Amino acid sequence: METLQKPDLFNRLTKEQFNEVVKSGFSKTLPSKSILFQQGDPADTCFLVNSGCLKLAMVNEEGNEVIVRYVDAGELTAAITLIKDRDYPVTAESVGETEVTGWDKQAFMGLMRDFPDIAINILGIVLERLEEVQHRYQELCTEQVERRIARTLLRLMQRGGKKTPEGIEIDIPVTRQNIADYAGTTLFTVSRTLSAWKKRGWVKSRREHITITDPHALVMFTDKG
Amino acid sequence: METLQKPDLFNRLTKEQFNEVVKSGFSKTLPSKSILFQQGDPADTCFLVNSGCLKLAMVNEEGNEVIVRYVDAGELTAAITLIKDRDYPVTAESVGETEVTGWDKQAFMGLMRDFPDIAINILGIVLERLEEVQHRYQELCTEQVERRIARTLLRLMQRGGKKTPEGIEIDIPVTRQNIADYAGTTLFTVSRTLSAWKKRGWVKSRREHITITDPHALVMFTDKG
DNA sequence: CGCTCTATTGATAAACCTCAAATACAGTGG
DNA sequence: CCACTGTATTTGAGGTTTATCAATAGAGCG
Numbered sequence: 251m252e253t254l255q256k257p258d259l260f261n262r263l264t265k266e267q268f269n270e271v272v273k274s275g276f277s278k279t280l281p282s283k284s285i286l287f288q289q290g291d292p293a294d295t296c297f298l299v300n301s302g303c304l305k306l307a308m309v310n311e312e313g314n315e316v317i318v319r320y321v322d323a324g325e326l327t328a329a330i331t332l333i334k335d336r337d338y339p340v341t342a343e344s345v346g347e348t349e350v351t352g353w354d355k356q357a358f359m360g361l362m363r364d365f366p367d368i369a370i371n372i373l374g375i376v377l378e379r380l381e382e383v384q385h386r387y388q389e390l391c392t393e394q395v396e397r398r399i400a401r402t403l404l405r406l407m408q409r410g411g412k413k414t415p416e417g418i419e420i421d422i423p424v425t426r427q428n429i430a431d432y433a434g435t436t437l438f439t440v441s442r443t444l445s446a447w448k449k450r451g452w453v454k455s456r457r458e459h460i461t462i463t464d465p466h467a468l469v470m471f472t473d474k475g
Numbered sequence: 476m477e478t479l480q481k482p483d484l485f486n487r488l489t490k491e492q493f494n495e496v497v498k499s500g501f502s503k504t505l506p507s508k509s510i511l512f513q514q515g516d517p518a519d520t521c522f523l524v525n526s527g528c529l530k531l532a533m534v535n536e537e538g539n540e541v542i543v544r545y546v547d548a549g550e551l552t553a554a555i556t557l558i559k560d561r562d563y564p565v566t567a568e569s570v571g572e573t574e575v576t577g578w579d580k581q582a583f584m585g586l587m588r589d590f591p592d593i594a595i596n597i598l599g600i601v602l603e604r605l606e607e608v609q610h611r612y613q614e615l616c617t618e619q620v621e622r623r624i625a626r627t628l629l630r631l632m633q634r635g636g637k638k639t640p641e642g643i644e645i646d647i648p649v650t651r652q653n654i655a656d657y658a659g660t661t662l663f664t665v666s667r668t669l670s671a672w673k674k675r676g677w678v679k680s681r682r683e684h685i686t687i688t689d690p691h692a693l694v695m696f697t698d699k700g
Numbered sequence: 701c702g703c704t705c706t707a708t709t710g711a712t713a714a715a716c717c718t719c720a721a722a723t724a725c726a727g728t729g730g
Numbered sequence: 731c732c733a734c735t736g737t738a739t740t741t742g743a744g745g746t747t748t749a750t751c752a753a754t755a756g757a758g759c760g
Contacts, residue, residue, distance in 0.1 A: 308609065314617040318609055330606060333599045339606045362595070369594045370587070374558045376598065380605045381555060381564045383612060384533070384543055390615050391659040392539040395748070426707065434616040436749060441708055457706060457757055620716070650738065661717060666740060682725055682738060 257298065257324035259375065262367040271361055275353040280344040287328060289341040295352045296328040302348025303410070303422055306340040307431065317432040318383075320345070320409055320422070329372055331355050332362075345422045390434050398433040399443050400472045403453070406432075407462055416454055417463035425458055482523065482549035484600065487592040496586055500578040505569040512553060514566040520577045521553040527573025528635070528647055531565045532656065542657040543608075545570070545634055545647070554597055556580050557587075570647045615659050623658040624668050625697045628678070631657075632687055641679055642688035650683055 256268050263271065275298070280286060286297065289308060297304075304321040318340050321327045330336050332355065353361065362369045389398055403420070406429075411418040426437040426444070433440070444460075447453045452468055454461045462468060481493050488496065500523075505511060511522065514533060522529075529546040543565050546552045555561050557580065578586065587594045614623055628645075631654075636643040651662040651669070658665070669685070672678045677693055679686045687693060 308613045310613060310617050312617070316613045316616045318612070329598075330602050332595075333602050336606075339609060366591055366594070369591070369598060370557075373554075373594060373598050373601065376601045376605060377555055377558050380601060380608065381561075383605065383608045384564060387543070387608060387612050387615065388533045388535060388541045390612065391541045391656075392535050392537070425705090431616075437707080438709090438750080439748065441706095445708070455707095651740095652738085662739080663718080663741085664716065666738095670740070680739095 255324065257326075259298065259324075259326050259371050260368065261371065263365060267365065271365070272351060274357055274361065275351040278350050278352060280348045280350065282344060282346050282348075284344050286342040286344065286348075286350065287338050289339060290337050293328060293331045293333075293336050293338045295354050296326060296331040296358055297342075297350045297352045298326050299323050300349040300351055303345040304342045304348060304350075305345050305428075306342055308340050315431045316434070317428065319379075320406070322409060326372065326375065329376060332358065332372075395433065395435045395439055396443050397472055399429065399435065399440055400468050402429055402433040403460065403462060404465070404468055404472065406460075407465065411462075414461060417461045418465060419459060419461040423458040424460060480549065482551075484523065484549075484551050484596050485593065486596065488590060492590065496590070497576055499582055499586065500576040503575050503577060505573045505575065507569060507571050507573075509569050511567040511569065511573075511575065512563050514564060515562050518553060518556045518558075518561050518563045520579050521551060521556040521583055522567075522575045522577045523551050524548050525574040525576055528570040529567045529573060529575075530570050530653075531567055533565050540656045541659070542653065544604075545631070547634060551597065551600065554601060557583065557597075620658065620660045620664055621668050622697055624654065624660065624665055625693045627654055627658040628685065628687060629690070629693055629697065631685075632690065636687075639686060642686045643690060644684060644686040648683040649685060 256263070256265070260268050260271060277300075278286075280302070286304060287293075287295070299321050301323050303323070304327060306318040306321060306327065308316050308318060310316070321342070327342060328338060330339065362372075389401060393401075406420045406422075406424065407418050410421040412421045413419075426440045430437045430440045444453060444455060447468075448455065450464075450467070452462070452464045452471075454463050481488070481490070485493050485496060502525075503511075505527070511529060512518075512520070524546050526548050528548070529552060531543040531546060531552065533541050533543060535541075546567070552567060553563060555564065587597075614626060618626075631645045631647075631649065632643050635646040637646045638644075651665045655662045655665045669678060669680060672693075673680065675692070677687070677689045677696075679688055
């Protein structure tokens with residue numbers, strides 16, 4: 251692992267302190283599509299994504315998957331570990347090859363004691379995340395599918411989009427099913443919707459890859475249905 | 476205001492410290508159905524509910540209301556205040572007469588510096604809340620209305636239920652519309668569903684009041700559809 | 701080339717919302 | 731006590747959205 255970018259989480263630490271913090275954890279490299287932790291397992295480790303991307307998803311009894319969010323490089327996940335005796339509420343799966351640093355509960359609690367700013371930082375991060383989920387909850391309650399799909403594409407785009415001559419391409423492989431799991435619909439509806447938007451020149455797609463050719467149109471669509 | 480119960484948030488403080496903390500904030504009594512803070516206003520104060528209950532709701536551009544959660548006595552809300560420069564993402568309205576203690580950002584940040592345990596406590600609280608919203612998000616994605624309505628009734632019941640000879644009565648006034656806003660459906664569907672359940676002997680209701688006469692049946696229903 | 705996984709498209713059906721109309725209920729002022 | 735008013739609730743009919751299912755086509759890989 252080369253020298254890491256210092257992520258937001260540790261923004262108030264010096265370079266030396268940050269290196270110390272990283273050393274107190276352990277590093278792990280995941281091949282694509284491997285499980286980092288599983289919903290229902292006792293939560294004992296939290297992770298910082300160094301590179302790559304994790305997909306956080308919940309599965310219900312019937313086996314329906316719901317994508318909670320994607321976790322990018324520089325972001326922390328499984329902060330739930332810091333609460334007493336909980337299970338992971340979600341499953342984390344690497345999207346591409348992904349490198350993470352992990353700390354067990356003890357180690358991370360120690361860090362927070364040594365660097366009290368970390369606790370405040372995490373609080374801020376978790377609060378933002380809460381707000382985002384609440385917002386998506388509201389969208390799911392009140393908006394129709396196509397709008398939700400549009401929002402999903404825009405979110406994925408903002409998360410990580412590569413500029414290409416054609417438009418902005420979402421930089422992780424996503425299937426129609428993934429988008430459906432994210433937007434709360436079915437892969438069929440997603441497919442139909444994308445086909446319609448392709449005709450209008452808003453998007454282009456190859457297998458598992460989507461390029462948004464007219465982001466502005468999509469934004470307008472989310473605003474005014 | 477009489478001597479308050481010391482809420483979970485401050486569980487690690489001594490009685491004296493707690494009194495000091497309360498004194499550093501300001502107290503406010505809200506009549507029923509009054510707005511404490513409004514979605515979109517700059518978030519500058521966070522509140523502890525001393526008695527009564529707050530309804531947190533978001534409204535979208537079309538005016539549809541979505542209930543995010545109910546905040547009971549002993550619970551903190553608007554922790555978002557602690558992040559730099561945000562607006563309240565929700566509106567808080569008192570359900571019955573409600574007493575709150577408020578701290579502005581400065582004051583609360585000071586508290587967290589003086590009593591570092593508070594930051595950790597809040598982190599735990601926010602993490603639990605995040606988990607709960609994620610769970611409801613998943614339910615909304617994957618489950619049909621009736622099941623969601625059942626879950627809503629059970630949540631409201633657990634939140635605050637009075638035992639009566641008939642069963643357990645939800646201790647705050649809730650309209651069909653409220654339940655709909657909570658479960659992500661319409662008041663008509665809620666009404667129809669409750670009528671059906673009344674026939675089966677699962678619930679009883681008067682205007683704005685619901686008694687769950689057979690909680691077990693409802694739980695079974697949420698488990699097995 | 702054949703195998704597997706993903707995507708498209710159409711037909712059909714179910715779930716749920718929308719709207720309208722009637723009824724019940726609580727509070728208010730005469 | 732009663733009529734009056736403004737909500738809350740119930741119920742029905744009808745329509746829309748979206749899911750379900752089935753069948754087919756396309757893409758990547760050994």
